[in-house]
Amino acid sequence: MARRQPGLSERHRKIMEFLVKFQNTNGYSPSIRQIGDSINVKSTSLVDYYLNQLQEMGYIERADHISRSVRVLQPVQPGFSIPGKVSDAFKNASNMLADLVSIPIAGRIVASAPIPMPVSDLNYYDAESSVDIARSLLPAKEINDLFALEVSGDSMVDAMVNDGDIVVMKKAESANNGEMVAVWMDDRDETTLKYFYKEAGRIRLQPANPNMGPIYVQNPKSLRIMGKVVLVIRQIKSVAG
Amino acid sequence: MARRQPGLSERHRKIMEFLVKFQNTNGYSPSIRQIGDSINVKSTSLVDYYLNQLQEMGYIERADHISRSVRVLQPVQPGFSIPGKVSDAFKNASNMLADLVSIPIAGRIVASAPIPMPVSDLNYYDAESSVDIARSLLPAKEINDLFALEVSGDSMVDAMVNDGDIVVMKKAESANNGEMVAVWMDDRDETTLKYFYKEAGRIRLQPANPNMGPIYVQNPKSLRIMGKVVLVIRQIKSVAG
DNA sequence: CTTGACATTGAACATATGTTCGTGTATTAT
DNA sequence: ATAATACACGAACATATGTTCAATGTCAAG
CATH class of the missing domain: 1.10.10.10 (Winged helix-like DNA-binding domain superfamily/Winged helix DNA-binding domain)
Structure with missing residues (x-):
């Protein structure tokens, strides 16, 4: 051949x-x-x-x-x-x-609510606000479908994400093992960021913080994947307790 | 008309x-x-x-x-x-x-060792490795004296910083209240990232993680400030437990 | 030689996209 | 008011352009 x-x-x-x-x-x-x-x-x-x-x-x-x-x-x-x-x-x-990519900030991500998605499938561009990221920081391909969210509140600390952090994500409805995703859990009524693992008969959601235990979900339908996390940025602006 | x-x-x-x-x-x-x-x-x-x-x-x-x-x-x-x-x-x-700033990666930051500082004061531009950051992400002024470190190990989790994260810092030997600094503590023999607060007769080091308590240092001399943290970047590359 | 992966073709297809036109509504100088 | 000009809408149109598919050719390994 x-x-x-x-x-x-x-x-x-x-x-x-x-x-x-x-x-x-x-x-x-x-x-x-x-x-x-x-x-x-x-x-x-x-x-x-x-x-x-x-x-x-x-x-x-x-x-x-x-x-x-x-x-x-x-x-x-x-x-x-x-x-x-x-x-x-x-x-x-x-x-x-070609090095700078401008990513729209679609809104805020809170534990208690589903995450806001960019309006329409198109790269909607309502000025609003956006972050500029060096292309070299992004996973090479597919600059499309990227959007950013600002984290609101301390509820994501177990995901090693703090109030004010900016999370860059890629639109997705499914995920591969080991990818960090933003998911909405119906039974808990909350959005979280977790590493995603599909295991026999269940799904394991592993917090980024190595000191914390995983969450197991038996019913895949009670889980809605909103996107894959690509990058987290924390700008220190001299604040905190 | x-x-x-x-x-x-x-x-x-x-x-x-x-x-x-x-x-x-x-x-x-x-x-x-x-x-x-x-x-x-x-x-x-x-x-x-x-x-x-x-x-x-x-x-x-x-x-x-x-x-x-x-x-x-x-x-x-x-x-x-x-x-x-x-x-x-x-x-x-x-x-x-104006768009892109290239910051040299000076080395790795580990809890158990003082942090490596960039060789010579100059922003030496020798390949090695570096991160490109959009200027808009940096606190405006003074792009000089910036350098980056890659975090090694899980010892900084209480600073909300994970293994593999990239910390961009600015050289400094002192700090103002509320700034996040990298400090070497003589008595503990370790480097950490903490919010810095000078209080009456002592210094309070506050972890970024709001669930954790502060560390108090009585003797300012046992504390060496290495730099101020300016930016933390986490690239998710699909890994983790 | 046979086989199967790779390379190529041509045509049909679906739609993304620029262009045109008729019509309607403001705005403002005369 | 009247008219001329600028601004606006939406539909109809033509075509520029990406996608798909079945069929055929090519060439080296088994």
Whole structure:
């Protein structure tokens, strides 16, 4: 069977090069078909195929169903590798541009109420307030579906989260083992932040604070996952008891 | 007949602001309808109308019939307008410099050892490792003397700081009441993070966790303040018990 | 040679998105 | 008031653009 070489093929490189060039020239990204033209491929599906690969390899990022949403994350070194200085400069240039991500603060998170979700699926942008985060602090991909909440009250201390902290989360309705999630528990009528573990016949919610015991939930339906926690930020502003 | 005010209306400003923000967040431009949403306008034609005006005034540029092709040419200054050159300089300066601050990670912070301080006073910029922080997250002034430490072990849980967290601190040998400091306590032989309060005849060290009691230190000399804590960052990487 | 993973094609499809147009409502100069 | 201009709405439209699928080609390992 045919094996694919690891890394980038010639086509991959050409696409990356084209993306950068096009973006540089026009200020926006090319469409699938335009990318196809650049490598003499007439079928859009093949381009899609390549783009998916590039995305999986972390070179680009794109938003589903959104026109011209391809972004170059990682510049590709042309052909061979270029000695240090030059490629460093390259890298910096691209860093400068893409490094800040602005995340809307959707509201406050309190133990006694479900968490507010950003209005509509879209990245709604009602000024309001937002936090700027360096992209390097975020888990690489998927900058979409991120939103932030400000923690209100001391009820999350067992999650190692304090009053005033800012929690950056990603929208989600399910979670994998070991991920920290914001969940609403029907039977307790409260929202908490816990590490999520699906075990035989039950779900274990483990507090971040290693000194505290887990909570077990037998009925998965009494649990509503609101999102995955991605980042917690605490700005010390000289306060506290 | 109705005359239009020269310059930008409130809506124009909002649109410009939205364009920049959206572009910053998503890496591509918004669609006409998304722009509409941002200013609570349901008709796409009106947005088109505004965009044409902005284009004529030279603030943006767009390509006919091409999705999400709006580019911001000239940033809008809040309030009044600043003459050309100056605002250009402004733009560049604020974009390139003001946004990101790179802070060196000086080492690890453990309860059982004094904290490592950055070599030499200079903000040495030697690869090693560093964290990028949006300037907006830092207490405005004095970006100098900042350094970061990675927390090792669970010994800081009563400071609401967990294993793996990154603590950004500012060099200091004294502190004001209410500031969170990293201190080395001679008699206990350990480093901790606590809120600092100088009281009559003693010093009170208050843990961040509101459920825990303070520590009192009678002899100020047995206490060495290493720095003030400015920011705590926790990246959730899907782990834990 | 056969097989199965990879590569490619072309076409159909769904919808996201810019454009146009007819109409309606303010605002203000004359 | 009248008229001209600016602002606003929403629907209809055309098409630009991403997605999907079935079919076919390719090539190296078994």
